[in-house]
């Protein structure tokens with residue numbers, strides 16, 4: 006499913022994969038997009054597509070989760086060259102996978118990507134949030150990281166970045182503001198939020214006590230992805246924008262009959278897909294037009 010432990014992750018391996026891809030397409034992407042659960046439609050927005058199944062790409066992991074197609078799509082979005090992961094990898098898909106799930110970020114970097122835009126489906130912990138809200142991520146809590154499960158653990162290759170990267174500026178503030186501005190213009194003000202995303206290892210959803218604890222700790226939404234990719238993307242100097250679609254309310258109350266489930270997650274994704282695609286595609290256009298954002 007994933008490349009063998011410690012195989013396929015060196016700078017040379019990543020470069021070989023990037024060079025292989027660059028030899029198959031004329032697209033030279035400067036924006037990389039990652040589609041969350043049920044949000045794969047973002048990739049369909051790309052024009053003049055050149056698409057690869059993950060299984061055909063050297064060193065690439067394979068998607069195993071329903072709602073993650075497993076294709077790397079190159080193309081243009083309103084004239085801007087992009088690459089899009091239609092399907093991402095999660096910590097729970099294989100034990101000790103924190104390096105393989107983040108590998109595509111290093112390949113993005115070596116393809117020439119400058120800005121990464123990540124999306125995910127998440128459970129809402131903030132009691133003001135509703136299902137269908139879009140949360141611009143301003144910061145994160147890396148729970149697996151507290152236990153030493155950080156994608157940068159192990160030897161550091163300075164060709165990618167420094168040993169101790171700063172994370173207080175992980176989420177680009179100009180891009181957060183751009184998302185707010187674009188969202189307001191598109192009339193999304195009623196369901197556009199900002200907040201802190203907390204990553205857990207999954208795949209089990211949270212208990213009621215866990216949701217209450219995470220909320221008290223300052224998390225507005227909880228999921229099982231994104232943070233590891235953000236760490237690797239920032240380590241190698243790419244700008245990061247990330248958003249969560251609040252696909253379900255985290256259950257915080259012992260009287261509640263609600264139960265988190267993946268079908269609801271995918272269903273909410275389908276309902277908000279078009280607006281989310283418009284938000285991301287309009288942002289990409291502005292990144293191109295305002296060089297101060299690029």
Ligand SMILES: O=P(O)(O)O[C@H]1O[C@H](CO)[C@@H](O)[C@H]1O
Pocket residue numbers: 040041042043070093095124125126127207228229230231266267270
């Ligand atoms: O984060 P994405 O990939 O959107 O997926 C989210 O949805 C799945 C649970 O329904 C989990 O994998 C969670 O992380």
Ligand SMILES: Nc1nc2[nH]cnc2c(=O)[nH]1
Pocket residue numbers: 126127128129205207209210211227228229252253254255265270
């Ligand atoms: N951990 C977690 N991941 C999610 N992804 C979508 N919804 C949820 C949720 O409630 N919890």
